[in-house]
Amino acid sequence: MTTKKDENGITITGGEYFDIGQTLDCGQTFRFRREEDGSYVVHSADKVCRMRESGDALRIDTSDPDYFYRYFALDEDYGGYFARLSAMSELKDACEAGRGIRLLRQDAFEMIISFIISANNNIPRIKGIIERLCARCGAPLDDGYAFPTRSELLGLTVSDFTALGAGYRDSYLYSAVRTVTDEFLEELKTLSAQSARKMLLTVKGVGPKVADCIVLFGLGKRDSFPVDTWMKKALGSEELNTAGKIHDFYLRRYGSLAGLAQQYIYNYARTRGQGSGS
DNA sequence: TTCCAGGGATATA
DNA sequence: TATATCCATGGA
Numbered sequence: 001m002t003t004k005k006d007e008n009g010i011t012i013t014g015g016e017y018f019d020i021g022q023t024l025d026c027g028q029t030f031r032f033r034r035e036e037d038g039s040y041v042v043h044s045a046d047k048v049c050r051m052r053e054s055g056d057a058l059r060i061d062t063s064d065p066d067y068f069y070r071y072f073a074l075d076e077d078y079g080g081y082f083a084r085l086s087a088m089s090e091l092k093d094a095c096e097a098g099r100g101i102r103l104l105r106q107d108a109f110e111m112i113i114s115f116i117i118s119a120n121n122n123i124p125r126i127k128g129i130i131e132r133l134c135a136r137c138g139a140p141l142d143d144g145y146a147f148p149t150r151s152e153l154l155g156l157t158v159s160d161f162t163a164l165g166a167g168y169r170d171s172y173l174y175s176a177v178r179t180v181t182d183e184f185l186e187e188l189k190t191l192s193a194q195s196a197r198k199m200l201l202t203v204k205g206v207g208p209k210v211a212d213c214i215v216l217f218g219l220g221k222r223d224s225f226p227v228d229t230w231m232k233k234a235l236g237s238e239e240l241n242t243a244g245k246i247h248d249f250y251l252r253r254y255g256s257l258a259g260l261a262q263q264y265i266y267n268y269a270r271t272r273g274q275g276s277g278s
Numbered sequence: 279t280t281c282c283a284g285g286g287a288t289a290t291a
Numbered sequence: 292t293a294t295a296t297c298c299a300t301g302g303a
């Protein structure tokens with residue numbers, strides 16, 4: 001894969017291990033939309049880009065190419081990761097089905113708020129709540145809105161979160177906005193995956209699964225293995241009969257590639273029987 | 279009508 | 292430490 005940065009974006013060729021749809025649609029981000037012409041608009045924090053596939057090339061238009069170069073992890077060798085994981089027989093099918101998935105490097109604060117909303121919820125509804133939250137108090141961009149900053153969210157009451165459709169997570173969000181200070185975030189970013197997980201568990205509304213997602217998608221630590229209902233369905237067994245046991249077993253098994261393995265498995269479990277492979 | 283969704287907080291033993 | 296119950300909401 002070759003990438004060329006210019007003033008107005010990035011051009012990628014030979015992106016066998018970069019499928020826009022697979023990468024955006026596997027539940028790690030909720031702020032994107034697919035246009036009728038097949039292009040995508042992606043938001044992250046206060047940034048926005050537009051993406052389009054044309055022939056063998058993939059073009060990302062944005063006023064901040066450096067941000068999205070990092071966001072899509074374009075310096076990482078996903079072919080190498082893929083080779084290591086698909087060599088494990090139990091992962092082969094899931095890898096092939098999710099060949100174009102990349103783990104995004106997203107904003108930590110946005111991930112904390114977003115994944116608190118995600119708990120016991122479904123993706124379409126999560127997207128709606130986040131969209132309304134951004135429209136309510138995020139800065140307007142030339143296309144859509146920025147994700148709200150902490151100080152913007154400090155202006156919301158519990159019932160404001162309720163009105164946005166957050167359900168019983170309203171009070172979790174209200175509390176989390178007050179717990180996750182700039183100092184909290186700064187310290188969080190210096191920690192290992194395991195220590196960061198522990199620190200995140202002190203935030204109201206953040207349990208083991210949500211903490212794992214924040215560590216994986218928001219802190220860029222790939223030795224993390226979120227276990228949700230889909231993962232339980234895919235990996236549960238007589239012995240591994242709780243989320244905690246599944247988490248511990250597979251985190252150890254896949255080590256530094258656990259997060260990517262998890263995405264392959266999650267994608268495979270969710271899309272199986274729907275013919276959405278490459 | 280009931281079940282389910284990228285679960286977590288709380289009470290109880 | 293481990294398990295049971297409750298929690299808003301909307302689509303299937």
